[in-house]
Every structure is written in structure tokens, then in C-alpha cells.
Amino acid sequence: MARTCAGDVSAFADLVRRHHSAARRLALVSGAGNDADDVVQEAFVRAFNALAGFHADAAFRPWLLRIVVNLTRNSYRSRMRRAGLVFRAAQLREDGDAVDPQGVVLEAERDRRLWAMLRTLPDKDRQVLGCRYLLDLSEAETAEVLGWPRGSVKSRTSRALTRLRALVEPELAGERLHG
Template structure:
């Protein structure tokens, strides 16, 4: 059976081990495999037009820190944690933490909203705009946990790794943040956006 057959997905851990031993091509493979989700993470966490720079810097730092990677979490969640830290550094250097998902809809439109008709497209755009407005009203930590769990579809373990929070905090903040988001969306619908 071929190593690249769909039944046997290539394991990041093999490439990490090879990269830790000095195989640059193995790390380049990891970069290629995870660039899209790293970029999406940077955008969703508010890097905006600097998302590409944040992503690149995260992979450079990841390469430098690779000897410290112990495999307690997946390589994906480990590198996304570095992306999150780089995005926070960007926020600090900008002096603001605003605009979590300003371009999220443009970068990765939700396929469930795609419709052939013009009416469907208008409604989908309105729903995305309403969601973006509501998310921007949430406190930063609430936005971060919502993005991790629902926009990036990270597991609870990956969210713990990425945000560096205790598991109980991730659970409780996710629950509270969803309740706040629902309340904001309900108010927007009642008041017409």
C-alpha cells in the first residue's frame, strides 16, 4: 500500500521528527500543509491585512522552537497557538484589539449560505454582516473562544492548547460566549440590525 493513499494519511509527527533532525523539506511540507488554517486563524483573530506577515512569522518562530515541541498536542494546534500569540503581539503593537472577523466572510464564505439566486446571496451577506457585528461586540476572550471552537472547528483540547487556558475556562467561556452571542443576534434581529 502506498504511503500517500487516502486510507493512510501522512502523519505530521513523522514530518516533525524529520524536521527536528534537520530535514528542511519536512518542515516545508508542514508549512504547506498548515498555511491555510494558520492564515485563516490570523484573519479570524483580527490580523487583517497583516495576516500573511503574522502567518509567516509564526512559521519562522515555529521552526526556531521546533526542538521544544514535545508532541503533547497536535502540530496543528501547536502552530496555531504560535499564530494566536503573534496576532496578540500585532494587536499590542497596534494598540488595539478590534476587528476579530472583519474579513472572515470574504476569506472563507460559509458554504451553507451559498445560493444560486440573488435573494439568497443578499440574505447570506446580511447574516454574515450581522454575525460579524455581534462578534465585534463581544469581549476579546469571548471572541477568541468562539473563533477557535466554531470558526476554526478546533477541538476542546486544541482550543486549550491554542489559547493557553485551563480546560474548565474553555468550557465555561464557550458556554457564556455563545449565550452572549445569541442574545446579541436576537437583539439585532428584533431591532433590524
């Protein structure tokens, strides 16, 4: 990290290799859809430009991921503006992300269904579940990434899991009936 802060580009490339996957997963689960790769690239570029002000003792990953969340939010709003029509928002959420050709290729049917259900949750639910379980961040790291109080992370996680479970359980019940 110190080498990267000092502008060592090979060290920066190592950081990209190390954190790219987490950044991309978070962009995808946060709703970046087909913009995920652009969001991730821009996040790394901004991080690189801001390294001079970065505290080397601070954790790079939460800092980078926070940039990803903010950029995804802006990217989503931008896509909404480009779409022009508010009523298309829901359709974009469903179709834009469902197409997702660059994003999510999941081999396991179980993963595909869980991903589809996860995408139907509200933004904040997806973000908190993404941080906590897709990226395996702690509550403290999640709070830092999302800029929420730690208590909110805990309560939002619980509510989001309940919502997701309500979506998952009927499907599991169906599996039991047909299995």
C-alpha cells in the same frame, strides 16, 4: 513531522500548506486584521526555529496556533502603540478590522453578518469561539492553544455563545419581520 523536525524543508512546506488556513483564521478572529499574513508567517518562522525543541509526539497544530495567538496579541498591542492614542482603540477595532482587505472576503451575506458580529465580541470570546467552531478544535486543544484551564474553555465558550446569540437574534427577528 519527524522529517520537518529534522530540517526537511519540503516537509516544512507541507506543514505550511496543511496548517496555514487554520493559523490565518485564528489570527483573523483574534484581531490581527491586516497584520494576519505577517502574523502567520512569523508564527511559522518561529515554529521552524523551535523545531529542535519540539516534541515530535506533541500535536503541531495546537503548538503553532498558540504561537499565532501570542503573536496576534503582540501585534494588536503594537498597533495600539503605533496608534498612540488609547481612545482610538475602539475605532481601530471597528475600522481596522472592518477594512480588512487582505483578510475576509465572504460571499454569503449570512457569513458576512455573523463575522461582523463576531468581531464586536471581547478578545477572549472571539478566541474561544474561533478555536472551537471556526477551527473545529476540541475543548482540550482549545485549552492548549489559549493556555487556559479546560473548565475555563467550557464556561467561556458558553458565555461567548450567549453574547453572540444576543447579537444575532435581533437580526434574525428582523429578518422574520421583513421576510
